[in-house]
Amino acid sequence: MADPLPRPKEAIERLLSSMGPFEASDLHLKVGHPPYFRVQGALRAAKMPPLPDAQFVEAMLHGLIPEGRRDDYEAAGALDFAIRGEAGDRYRVNVFRSMGDMHASIRRVLSDIPSFESLNLPDVYRQTVGKHIDGLILISGVTGCGKSTTLATMLEYVNQFRSMHILTIEDPIEYVFTPKKSIISQREIGIDVPDYHEALRFLVRQDPNCIMISEMRDRGTMLAGIQAAETGHLVFGSLHIGDVQQTFSRILEFFPRSEHSFIRSSLAISLRAIMCQKLLPGIDEGGRYPATEVLLKNPAVKDKILNEKDEELPGIISQCQEQGMRSFTYSLCELIETEKVHYDTGMEYAPNRDALASAVKGITAR
Secondary structure: OOOOOOOHHHHHHHHHHHHHHHOEEEEEEOOOOOOEEEEOOEEEEOOOOOOOOHHHHHHHHHOOOOOOOHHHHHHHOEEEEEEEOOOOOEEEEEEEEEOOEEEEEEEEEOOOOOOOOOOOOOHHHHHHHHHOOOEEEEEEOOOOOOHHHHHHHHHHHHHHHOOOEEEEEEOOOOOOOOOOOOEEEEEEEOOOEOOHHHHHHOOHHHOOOEEEEOOOOOHHHHHHHHHHHHOOOEEEEEEOOOOHHHHHHHHHHOOOHHHHHHHHHHHHHHEEEEEEEEEEEOOOOOOEEEEEEEEEOOHHHHHHHHOOOHHHHHHHHHHOHHHOOEOHHHHHHHHHHOOOOOHHHHHHHOOOHHHHHHHHHHHHOO
């Protein structure tokens, strides 16, 4: 039986404080439904009655929305922001309008920035960050695959081992960095600057060496990232897209056809790597492991970009795995071989099930 419904302010405080003990990554609030936690990738209803009406949900969320930003929500029908809970935990909040009611998705952000090893990322991630002092590095994947955490880990590596001015543009700020060898300026959309356009307009004047644009969401953000990389900056960004080939398609979609040749020429110069990831449930209870696809720029990749042969990039990845490139099939096979994920789980996430089945057979035949 569900617990009785507390008052709105007490309800949201109780739900947020429960996320840590339940190891929940997300909390979903929707009128007419009980709150839902996402645990190990699956949604689980909280032991609480359905949220009765829009007024109750708005009362729960009203105190979370930063002062002065309610008008932004009313105008756009959605709003991103970050908050700090009473216990010091940080949360990324998205409130949005659905059928006229206010709903929310809340992501719990761990306070400690994880290492490459704790995220089970292949060493090519560390090597790529350590190798380049300029150029564009893109992290791609669907929502919930860990892009923000991967970007934070990469920036923390720069922070620890290089003397740079790191400038981030985030919507909202998730991980808060402590300056180590680098100095760090974190700018939050809606609080420190009104929008991405204004943030990017003054970017170069702020004398950064390393730039992180949390989401490449349109022509302006993508063009700013490419141009900054071309002018000697190390630029990190993320895209909500599934694989390397789709990443190129998404980049070009931001620009009219007449500009594609220019963008391809710029990417051929500035691009360093595209790293795509999927997050899989592990064999061990609570474990989640990334399957990765990694494209590193080399002369063959540069040629395919310039000559509009993006469909041949997956083949280059498969041929250049000794150089650190990785296909999803290779990565999934590795996760199965090391008994981190079940065979059936790997097949569920495989872009080509026949290719994965053949790769796994090759392992078992050795």
